[in-house]
Amino acid sequence: MSRLCLILFGSPGSGKGTQAKFLRQTLEVAHISTGDMLRARVESGDSLGREVAGLMQAGSLVPDATVNRLVEDRIEQADCEHGFILDGYPRTVDQARLLKGLLESKQVNPLVVHLKVDYNVIVARLSGRRLCPTCGALYSVTSASPAAAEVCDYDGSKLMVREDDREEVVLERLRAYERQTAPVLDYFRGVGYPFLEIDGDGQPQAIAGQIAKFVEGREKIGNAKV
Ligand code: AMP
Numbered sequence: 001m002s003r004l005c006l007i008l009f010g011s012p013g014s015g016k017g018t019q020a021k022f023l024r025q026t027l028e029v030a031h032i033s034t035g036d037m038l039r040a041r042v043e044s045g046d047s048l049g050r051e052v053a054g055l056m057q058a059g060s061l062v063p064d065a066t067v068n069r070l071v072e073d074r075i076e077q078a079d080c081e082h083g084f085i086l087d088g089y090p091r092t093v094d095q096a097r098l099l100k101g102l103l104e105s106k107q108v109n110p111l112v113v114h115l116k117v118d119y120n121v122i123v124a125r126l127s128g129r130r131l132c133p134t135c136g137a138l139y140s141v142t143s144a145s146p147a148a149a150e151v152c153d154y155d156g157s158k159l160m161v162r163e164d165d166r167e168e169v170v171l172e173r174l175r176a177y178e179r180q181t182a183p184v185l186d187y188f189r190g191v192g193y194p195f196l197e198i199d200g201d202g203q204p205q206a207i208a209g210q211i212a213k214f215v216e217g218r219e220k221i222g223n224a225k226v
Contacts, residue, residue: 004029004083005108006215007090007193009185010115011177012170013126014200015207017138019115020087022208027215029083032074034067034091036136057163059172061180064094072102083108091181100191111218112193113211114185115200119174126170130159194218 004027008016017033024031038056041049052062071089074080090096103110117125128141132152139146139159146152150159164173188195196214198207 002219003081003106003108004215004219005103005110006083006085006211007110007112007188008085008087008115009112009188010117010200011122011181012173013122013129014115014117015204016087016115018204019113019208019211020085022205023085023211023215026208026212027083027085029085030077030079031085031087032071032080032089033087034070034089035087037070037074038062038067057169059164059169059176061091061176064092064098067091068095068098071099075102075106090184093183093187096184096187110193111215112188112195113214114195114197115207116197117200121201122174123167123170126165126173127167129162129165131162132157133160 006023006027006029008019010016017035020031020033023029038049038052042053042056043049048066052066055062067089071086075084086099090099099110124142125140130139130141130146130150131137132139132155134155134157135152137152137154138144139152146159151157152159163169196211198210200207
């Protein structure tokens with residue numbers, strides 16, 4: 001089987017992280033979330049973390065060179081040997097260009113899935129999102145609430161609102177998406193990557209099933225060509 005690079009594309013709150021968590025198990029590949037990697041650096045307080053903390057809190061993108069370097073290093077790690085899911089990367093056309101070169105040098109052909117969700121649904125989802133600070137589990141106050149209010153089902157930690165899920169920051173993140181990230185879709189179409197557009201406002205497990213089918217179908221085509 002060829003090495004998989006599945007790019008999960010969509011606005012903040014479109015369900016990329018949730019889908020990546022389902023799919024990394026089904027497809028047995030690594031999950032690369034640039035947002036999680038950056039948050040870990042902010043948490044650790046190292047120099048990169050200190051550099052990007054303000055931008056992230058404001059809902060702005062961090063510089064391309066910073067995320068590109070993180071991704072280049074990450075995909076060299078052993079757990080990416082059979083493939084990886086990119087969640088939240090690329091987010092600018094320049095990132096997409098760098099990724100294209102990187103993948104070509106490794107003879108990896110990416111697949112793109114665009115999770116489409118209505119703007120108002122996104123705003124409601126992000127402001128109702130809760131995070132477990134210990135294990136990273138995500139909840140929603142409306143659709144996927146924990147058994148006991150505001151407490152993680154897995155480890156009993158008190159749930160929190162992510163700093164950048166506050167309403168004014170959410171609106172800035174969505175503006176950054178429209179301005180800098182949405183144009184990446186045209187770039188993907190222009191370079192001819194296999195592409196699946198999917199309604200992201202459905203049952204998460206069913207959406208993951210549709211994506212897995214798309215990936216498996218494309219892999220068969222890819223292998224038949226070899
Ligand atoms: P996420 O968890 O993917 O929504 O990312 C949270 C924040 O991390 C974003 O609002 C950006 O500040 C930063 N970030 C994550 N991925 C990228 C990226 N590919 N390029 C630039 N900034 C990013």
